[in-house]
Amino acid sequence: MHSHSPRVDTTVLDAAAMLAIAMGRTSDAGLGLAPAPPAVVSGSAVVGAWRSPDGTVKLQLRTDGTYAGEVAGRRKRPSGTYRVDGASVVLHDPASGLNTPVAVRHDGEELEMAGHRLLPA
Template sequence: MRTPHVDVALFKRIMGGRPAESTRLAAPRVRTAAPVGAWLSEDGAVRLDIFDDGTYDGQVAGRKRHAHGTYTIDGATMTLSDESGLYTAVALGEGELEMAGYRLGPAL
């Protein structure tokens, strides 16, 4: 099985905006289920909708193209696989997600 390549620099360029001050989350608990729901960065620039059917939709303020694809979960990491072929790692923390330097919390 081929290990997915995560091009963080490219993803940061695609995502734009301001990265989080710290990229380290507290030691996450191991997840067995996806964090289904809507997730949003503090500044509202990045939104990630995670669906229970194994798909996701990502949106970035100022970008016309939405990211669509599937995800897999391996312990405390969720890997997004965009339809364009881009793979992105998402750290699953307690009550928050971290993706390419952005911290996302539950959208209310």
């Protein structure tokens, strides 16, 4: 019978890694830092004016990361910030807290939002 000595883990961690383990975090997310301003999206295919073919839905995506919209029959005009997330854009309305996903289709030539097809205006 052979007796094996127990393996000793000799992993070396720096102070940041130790703190992350102790705090149960793997990144800086959720550390109570002030939210960053909207990202600048200039040059992106989604920046600009969009509208549905029947004109009932209009959306303006600005280079400063803000948006403004208009929906026929609604008094309140949606507005807030947006972020590009892969093949979609997420609109955030701080007044209502709503996050609305908008799919980017056909290499940025069309947007789809809540069943509405939007084309460059």
